[in-house]
Amino acid sequence: xxxxxxxxxxxxxxxxxxxxxxxxxxxxxxxxxxxxxxxxxxxxxxxxxxxxxxxxxxxxxxxxxxxxxxxxxxxxxxxxxxxxxxxxxxxxxxxxxxxxxxxxxxxxxxxxxxxxxxxxxxxxxxxxxxxxxxxxxxxxxxxxxxxxxxxxxxxxxxxxxxxxxxxxxxxxxxxxxxxxxxxxxxxxxxxxxxxxxxxxxxxxxxxxxxxxxxxxxxxxxxxxxxxxxxxxxxxxxxxxxxxxxxxxxxxxxxxxxxxxxxxxxxxxxxxxxxxxxxxxxxxxxxxxxxxxxxxxxxxxxxxxxxxxxxxxxxxxxxxxxxxxxxxxxxxxxxxxxxxxxxxxxxxxxxxxxxxxxxxxxxxxxxxxxxxxxxxxxxxxxxxxxxxxxxxxxxxxxxxxxxxxxxxxxxxxxxxxxxxxxxxxxxxxxxxxxxxxxxxxxxxxxxxxxxxxxxxxxxxxxxxxxxxxxxxxxxxxxxxxxxxxxxxxxxxxxxxxxxxxxxxxxxxxxxxxxxxxxxxxxxxxxxxxxxxxxxxxxxxxxxxxxxxxxxxxxxxxxxxxxxxxxxxxxxx
Numbered sequence: 001x002x003x004x005x006x007x008x009x010x011x012x013x014x015x016x017x018x019x020x021x022x023x024x025x026x027x028x029x030x031x032x033x034x035x036x037x038x039x040x041x042x043x044x045x046x047x048x049x050x051x052x053x054x055x056x057x058x059x060x061x062x063x064x065x066x067x068x069x070x071x072x073x074x075x076x077x078x079x080x081x082x083x084x085x086x087x088x089x090x091x092x093x094x095x096x097x098x099x100x101x102x103x104x105x106x107x108x109x110x111x112x113x114x115x116x117x118x119x120x121x122x123x124x125x126x127x128x129x130x131x132x133x134x135x136x137x138x139x140x141x142x143x144x145x146x147x148x149x150x151x152x153x154x155x156x157x158x159x160x161x162x163x164x165x166x167x168x169x170x171x172x173x174x175x176x177x178x179x180x181x182x183x184x185x186x187x188x189x190x191x192x193x194x195x196x197x198x199x200x201x202x203x204x205x206x207x208x209x210x211x212x213x214x215x216x217x218x219x220x221x222x223x224x225x226x227x228x229x230x231x232x233x234x235x236x237x238x239x240x241x242x243x244x245x246x247x248x249x250x251x252x253x254x255x256x257x258x259x260x261x262x263x264x265x266x267x268x269x270x271x272x273x274x275x276x277x278x279x280x281x282x283x284x285x286x287x288x289x290x291x292x293x294x295x296x297x298x299x300x301x302x303x304x305x306x307x308x309x310x311x312x313x314x315x316x317x318x319x320x321x322x323x324x325x326x327x328x329x330x331x332x333x334x335x336x337x338x339x340x341x342x343x344x345x346x347x348x349x350x351x352x353x354x355x356x357x358x359x360x361x362x363x364x365x366x367x368x369x370x371x372x373x374x375x376x377x378x379x380x381x382x383x384x385x386x387x388x389x390x391x392x393x394x395x396x397x398x399x400x401x402x403x404x405x406x407x408x409x410x411x412x413x414x415x416x417x418x419x420x421x422x423x424x425x426x427x428x429x430x431x432x433x434x435x436x437x438x439x440x441x442x443x444x445x446x447x448x449x450x451x452x453x454x455x456x457x458x459x460x461x462x463x464x465x466x467x468x469x470x471x472x473x474x475x476x477x478x479x480x481x482x483x484x485x486x487x488x489x490x491x492x493x494x495x496x497x498x499x500x501x502x503x504x505x506x507x508x509x510x511x512x513x514x515x516x517x518x519x520x521x522x523x524x525x526x527x528x529x530x531x532x533x534x535x536x537x538x539x540x541x542x543x544x545x546x547x548x549x550x551x552x553x554x555x556x557x558x559x560x561x562x563x564x565x566x567x568x569x570x571x
Contacts, residue, residue, distance in 0.1 A: 038107035040115075042100070046127060046135040048114045054129065055121055056557035058361045062321035062565040071248070074211035075273060075321075076566075078250055081204035082271035082324040083569045084197040085252070089269050089325035090570055091194065093145050093259055094124035098570065100136070120568060121561055123329025129558060132473045143421070144262035148178045152185075154262055154420070160185050172417055174267040175231040175254065190254065191231050194269075198228045205252070217246050224252055237339045241312050241348050245281070249274045249318060251353065255340055256326050257416065257424055258475055264421040270326035272336075274318035277356055284315040284354075287393060290447060294438045295401050299518040304403045304525040311349035313397070319357045322564050331467075331474045332559050334359040335392050337399035337431075342414065350400040354392065361560045362466070363388050369556045371462030374549055376496070376503040379458050387452070387459030394435030399427065401434060406527025418527030424475035425540070426532050429482055430520040436460060437517040440510055457509050461493065461502070469550055469558045472540050482539040484546070486516055489539075500549055 064072050090098035101119045104112045115136060119125065125139070126132040132141040142150055148157075157178070161168040170176055170187035177188045191198055202225035209221035220243060223236035233253055243249065251274070254267035292308040327333060335354045344350070363385050371380045406418040416423045439456050442448040464484050470477035487493045490512035495502050523532050 037103050038109060038112055040112070042137040044111075044115075044136055045133065046130070048111065048118055048135065051127060051129065051135065052114050052118050052121070054558040055561040056361075056365050056559075057563055058365070058560040060319075060321050060357055060562045060564050068213075070211050070213065074208050075248070075275075077204050077208035077211060078248075078273045079322045079566045081201045081208065081252070082250075082273060082322060084201035084204065085269040085271045086324035086328065086568075086570050088194045088197045089123065089329070092147055092268050093329075094126070095146055096137070096139065097123075097125040100125065101570070117561070121329065123326075128330050128470055128473045130473075131471045143260075144178075144266075145259050146177075147260060147266045148262055149180050152178065152180075152262070157185070157263065172263065172265050174257070174265055176266075189231055191229050195229075201252075202226070202228045212248070214246060214248070216243055217248060221250075224250075227253070233339065234341070234343070237341060237344050238348060240339070241314060241344070241351055243314070245276070245278070246316075247276050249276065249316060249353075251327065251336060251338060253339070255338055258326060258330075261421050263417075264419065264423045265416050268326045270328075271322075271324040272320045272327050272353075272355070273322040274316075274320045274353070274355075277317040277319060280317035280356065281315065284317065284352075284393065286447070287397065287442075288313050288315060290442065290445075291397055291401070294397070294441055297441050298402060298434065298437075298521060299514070300403070300521050300525055304407060304521075305401075306346060306404050308349065308401070313349050313352070313400075315352040315354070315393075317354045317356050320355045321357075322566050323562065328562075331470060331476055332358055332362065332562065334362050335396045337396040342404045345400055346404050352393070352396040352400075354389075354396070358560070358562070359389065359392070360385075361562075365560060366466050366557055367459075367462050370465045370553065371458070373553055373556065374465050374502055375458070375462060376499075376501045379454075379504055380462065382455045382458035383462040384455060384459060387455040388463060390439065390448075390452075391432075391435060391456055391460045391463065394438045395431045396435075398434040398438055399431045401438075402430060402521050403525040407525060408527045413527050415524050415527055418529060419524070419532050420529050422529070422532040422536055425472075425478035425482070425536060426520065426523060428475045429479035430517075430524060432460070432479060432483060433513055433517045433520060436513045440513065454504075454506050457504055457506060461504055465502075465550070466559075468542065468546070471542075478536065478540050481542055482536055483516070485539040485541070485543070487512055488543075490515075495545060500545075 097119055101116055104116050118135060122128055125134050125136050126141050127135045134141065144152065157171065161171055171178055171185060173187060175190045177190065177193045179186050179188055205221045205225040209218040212218040212221065220236060220239040223239050227233045227236045251270060251272040254269045256270060257264055257267055259268040260266040291313045295305055295308045298305050335352065337350050337352050339350065367388055368383060371383045403415065406413045406415045408418060419426055436456065439448065443450050443453055464480045467476050467480040468484065472478035472481055484493065490508060492505055492508040492512040493502055494505060523535065
């Protein structure tokens, strides 16, 4: 009887399945012909070729020298895992942009290839260099991207959670997508919304763990695979910080909030596969031991600068042959300070990562050339690779310094949530300026030679000219535009109207940096959203003279466009 029932059920299943497939086949539209899919129906709103030409293609090779066959296979598995996060990022950023990017695959017309490249550079149809203007199509830029309903406003969210306080934690969670359900707002966890890709990423991480000769790294990979499927990264973040001088490492999580211009709290997925530069990593040890003392020296009351004595401060110089998600698109980061969880900051610390291959490319192709064009000759010559590295190093260290939480009238609160969309730019500026404040502290203590001071300032100003070419659509661009205007107001940066060149008054830089550091740290410590918004409103517009000077720069790329040996894969 059981066998007979099983056979009947099987026959029915096959019949239904076959019928369903046949119907689906009749309903499905035939795949578009190559000529049809390559025909552009969307409006082109910019000179695509000119925008693409602003980015220099730079090869990021993967060398197998010194790697065992098993290690090589492990790296390929980590890259495979990263490609799943790349697919999620597009769905967070611009699903329609992904559809266009996919549709134009195999279209060899010059314009179509340039559009695909500009889509990859931006990670969307919106041009970061033009304050998120759509370069193709007519869809308006959405500050919440695909993380929220298109018509949802911040005011509506705040009103809703005011009426439904029990839903606030989920709606403001860094790991949920907000959707409408009738008149209600619902929060869908990332591990549910992006499950197919997270399952693939987790499986690839576990396979990489099985290939790893480093037991601690393998353990971290397994914990991170589990975290992807639960949205709970705490345990794996701790394991990540406890890795000691790993030969291989990865950034692999939704960490940054750069995509969320609506609430400023939703994270986007990013990944980097990294191989350690042992000698250069060891050279950073001299900076590690002063981190806790710099925290104690910040211009804040003790309750706003929790002690970092005994906290972990691993620093790594790495080559990154492969990056994905928010680390691949837009502003090409040369360093990172992670994780961003304030609980981890208080309990354990943070890890500072410096991408050597990206740093070398930025400085050689962009920072030093633009400094020579816009700065007074004698001061442009002070900018250097070593000076820029020191500034970036202290920038990343200082992401982890200052207040861990905001001290508001309602009690302790998350700084990101308190500040809102302005937080990303505020935090980037804080890291810049407190980093320069910290370098001055190291000079006063005799840790760094005093004659390097002017070189640090010159390197940072040259870097400002590079960064503000992105406009204020990207957090670093908004941050450094504000810094530039403040330093001009304080007389620390001046412009010669005859030559159009900019000069630094080194005698005014240190006091200007100290006063700006105090302002930015106090805004974070108090969680004062209005103060933050008003500060940027006052200082984040580009002066016409600078806009003209930047517009006349034709031969220096805005940024690099990395070419990975592993190719670009998104699905």
